[in-house]
Amino acid sequence: MSDTEFENNSIFSKTSRSEELETTEQERANIREQISTLSFEELLKMKEKIGSKLYNETVFGVMKKHTKQGYKRANKNRPREMSSKIKVKKLKQELNTSILTKKSTPRDPRFDPLCGEFDNKTFKSNYKFDNQIREQQKKEMENRKEYNEKISIREKLRKGEKPVFKKKSVKKLESLIEKYEELKKTNKLQKHIEKRSKNLSSRERTLETARCKTIENLDF
Amino acid sequence: MSFFIKGKHHNGLKRAKYSNEKNKRRKLDIKSKNEEVTSSEDEGLDNDVPEASSEDENETTQEKKLRLAKLYLEEIEKEEKARLESNELDQGILTKRLKEDYLKESGRLRLTVANKYKDVDGGNVKVLKCREHRNSITCLCVTSDDKYIFAGSKDGVVVKYSLLENKKIGIIPFVKQKNSVVLGHNSQILSVAVSTDSKYLVVGDESSDIYIWDASTLKFIKRLTGHKKAVTGLCFKKDSHTLYSCSKDRLAKVWSLDEMAYVETLFGHQDNITSVDALYRDRVVTCGGRDLRIWKITEETQLIFNGHSGNIDSVKLINEENFISGGDDGQLCIWSIMRKKPLCVIHNAHGLNDTNQQPYWITAVTALLNTDVVASGSQDGFVRLWKLENSCKSISLLLKIPVEGFVNSLNFTSDGSRLIVAVSKEHRLGRWATIKSAKNCIMIIPFIKE
Secondary structure, eight states, X not given: XXXXXXXXXXXXXXXXXXXXXXXXXXXXXXXXXXXXXXXXXXXXXXXXXHOHHHHHHHHHOOSSOOOXXXXXXXXXXSOEEEESOSOOOOOHHHHHTSGGGOOOOOOOTTTOGGXXXXXXXXXXHHTHHHHXXXXXXXXXXXXXHHHHXXXXXXXXXXXXXXXXXXXXXXXXXXXXXXXXXXXXXXXXXXXXXXXXXXXXXXXXXXXHHHHHHHHHHOOO | OHHHHHSOEETTEEOOTTOHHHHHHHHHHHHHHOSOOSTHHHHTTSOOOOOOOOHHHHHHHHHHHHHHHHHHHHHHHHXXXXXXXXXXXXXXXXXXXXXXXXXXXHTOOOBOOGGGEEEEOGGGOEEEXXXXXXXXXXXXXXXXXXXXXXXXXXXXXXXXXXXTTTEEEEXXXXXXXXXXXXXXXXXXXXXXXXXXXXXEEEEEETTSOEEEEETTTOOEEXXXXXXSSOEEEEEEOTTSOEEEEEETTSOEEEEETTTTEEXXXXXXXXXXXXXXXXXXXXXXEEEETTEEEEEETTTTEEEEEEOOSSOEEEEEESSSSEEEEEETTSOEEEEETTOSSOSEEETTTTOBOTTTOOBOOOOEEEEOTTBSEEEEEOSSSEEEEEEEETTTTEEEEEEEEEOOSEEEEEEEOTTSSEEEEEEESSOTTOOSOOOTTOOOEEEEEEEEEO
């Protein structure tokens, strides 16, 4: 039996004590049966989680009745009494003033007095990280194919050689080949083919219906 | 010898006066008499329900009781002789001592010692400093035999000092990474407590875990997890290994160190809990936000007290029926368990801040157990000793002790001869202001008594 199942069980719920009293010896015997199937390690973990008091009470039984019908005090000067087992809900006051409801007003750092005066040195040192990102992006660009091809064409022109311009259809074919190579590598080729055929068939269907509709609409 | 003095014996079994069984029986008896159940227990400190014994066992149990009583008397005699260093003892002394012991156990002992405090022994004030406590000292605890002091600071280091020699004897260091082997803490220490038998040292820090260390060797024993936010207060139930902890996640938890396990959680506070205290009974007082709560552990209920106009920062039990609290509105309040409002209030107990006309926050309070002396500390440069009069209904200033800095923790030694003050440059819970001229140290202030 898993931990969650135990938690769901009413005896282990910590919310209301009145429910506990309604559980009969039968139910307690049932639980004891279920507990007996657990290993010692699991039992210890469960005990740690729910607390030794609750665990002992369930296994050995509750010693006395817990319910008190509305704690009455002797006179109004006495402190009021409450149960200490009812979980406290978050105060509504807290929720309303939390970050969820705050709307930040737009602030322009050029005109906001809180942002201080502009100082070139501090600005540069603060935003130094931007240069690093720029360099990273440059490196990424160099890995791109079209970019490389453009550069090679440029070089050839500069040198004076005749550059090789690829036709659009050739470029398309090459990209397709590359795509299929990649899919083959990652074993996703089959799925891709299925999807493509599905896509094509659905497209054909829509075209058919559109054609039929236009024929209908023609006024002869 | 102390085996006898600490607790009376019943049928050979040692039972604490406020054990669960006795509570139940007493409650059942009272319940049958009237419907109200609430503070009847606190009222009924007089009702001592005797245990029934069958006629056949009468002789043996009576004889045994007689024998034990005689032994107890002998031990008291020995103790008193040693204390007074005389070979003859007046009968009056014995009866007085017996009476005191009985009152102590039933929680009704009230000693009036305030008038004995004449002055501070300014020349003998000891200052304990160490390199490890560069940052503010946040918490302090003294062992019940007045031999050692444990102090925790914002550096994450716990230092053990010897009160007899006034020097550092050991530390629990700050360890940055969490290894499989625990060698120290890795965040600010917020609370520290030591058990009455000086066996366990328990430390709570910002990491929401409670660490248990061996008090004598400073070796790690166990880490208790359960709290979700920083653990701001720890205290032991006297003469036991039950630990009460409170934290910023608004929960107070009960732990049993005999089993090294979590027992239960007490729900009720609606704001961070800042302080917790307990004595011999299963009554725990916690404070946080605007209210104080006394938790009745066995009955699973809480009593709610309202009165401060600002956050309550620290609370201490004076005796089993009264407690004192101090808050950031500058008020010092004395409470009784029977009244929802404080018995007496001192507004601006430590004066007003010159710069902003706000009352100085009360950062620490303490009380000498079962007496009428209480002390409070703030950042105004003085620790004030107060005297409770008229069964806690009025209070008057007794002494002013000059101490520069934020007083983050105050403790009396068990005989009340010295006051141990943890002073720092900052408040223990944050850095609202810094007093640069103060030094992060522990001051041991002896008193001149008549």
